[in-house]
Structures are given as structure tokens and as C-alpha cells.
Amino acid sequence: MTTAIPVDIRPAPTKLVQRALAKVARGEALTGEERELVRANLDALAPDLRGASQEQRARRLNVITGGPLPPVRVLPEEVPPELSDNPLIQLWQTMTPAQERGLAQSAELGRREYVAGLAGLDWDEVMDADPSLPGP
């Protein structure tokens, strides 16, 4: 009679985390399990958050896991009086819907590029594999 030797064939956690991050970099949604995995590894992924508030940690986790980003449109009540004449802040209040869409898309692509870096992926290769991001 032979004795079965238990062999854990699951990928190492870091590989699983990298796989989850790669999904975000490609613009794909994470499962709840994958989000939890990233949450459990947040300290390793974002060492600068050591000692940060729970709110800051939650915001970073949201970015890394592909959660919704803050709106790009600024509301007048958000602007302190001393910044009311700043031309960029004025743009973010008065931009057209097409400009708003364009800026939101760039914020999202910027996030994907950032997460690709965390996953150790080459952003050019991510773009090459994404048919919605044409080459030069």
C-alpha cells in the first residue's frame, strides 16, 4: 500500500496577487476572493501606507483593486475661495461632457499603468495585448 504525499500545487500567494493585479492592469474586474487576496497583501504592495489611516488604506486598496475612482468633475462647493481663480480647477468645474469623458479615461488608464507597475508588467506589453489601445 502506498501513502499519498499531500502536494500543494497552488501557486504561491505572490503569484496569485500578481495575477489579480495583472487583471486590473488589463482593465478586468476582480472577483471578491481576488480583492480579499490583494487586501491581505496591501502592506507588501504599498509599504508607504505603514501608519496610514484606515481611510487612506481603503482608498489605496480601491485604486489597486480596480474600484471606482473619484469623479473628475469638481463641484463649486469643493473649491476653497483662494483657489477659485485657478485655471485648472476652473476647467475641472466647467469642462464639457466630452472633455470630462476624456479626463476620466486618462485617470483610469493611469491607474491601470500604475497597477501594471505593481504587478511587474511591462505597460507597453499590456497595451500591445489590448485591442482597444492601438499602437503607433
Place this chain on the structure above:
Amino acid sequence: MITAERILLGYDFYRRRHDDAPPAHIPALRAALVFARELARSEADQPAALLFAFAVQRHTFGPAWAFMAKSIAIQEAHALGWALALEDGDKLVRAYLWRMSVAPFEDVRAFVAARLRPL
């Protein structure tokens, strides 16, 4: 052309809303403005020159580089009396912005000029 100080104030405001954004790299910001002034042969070139320069100096604003490059270019166009929309849904915008480092400025100038509309 917009000043470094005004860009920094705008970006600091952006950072407060997105508290994950890193501080601006100020030498890179100033270098991008110098580069944009060198590229622009006329006032009309300034939006394209700013878009190009901040895409080349893309570490100025960390992950927000494209958002800020576009914002600065759109704002400059607005100050000169034009509306400029740069949607990533526009395939050329994606190709030029996200691979700007391999596109010559002359192409970007023509590309932006074709997207300027009078206000």
C-alpha cells in the same frame, strides 16, 4: 502659457481629492514648461506643445500624468479661445497620448490642431 505655480496649485487640489497621488516632481514640471515653450512656434502651438512636453516628462505627476497633461493642454486651448476634447475613445488620442514618446511633435501638433474648435 500657464505657469508652474498655477499648475502646482491645481495639482495639489487634485491630490487632496485623490490622496493617493504622489507630490509633483517640480524639476520635471519646470523642464516640461521650458520644453513646451521651445516647441511652440506660435501661440496656436501651445496646447499641443504642453500635451507633448508633459507626456514626455510623464513622471511629473505619477499615475496622474495623462490626466494632468490633457488638463493642461485643454486649459491652454481654452485660454486661447478654443475648445479641445481629447477622448481616449478617439483611437488616435489613445495612440498618440499613450505612445507619445515615439510620435514626433509635428504629428502631435497636426493632431491637436485638427481637434481645436472655436469657443
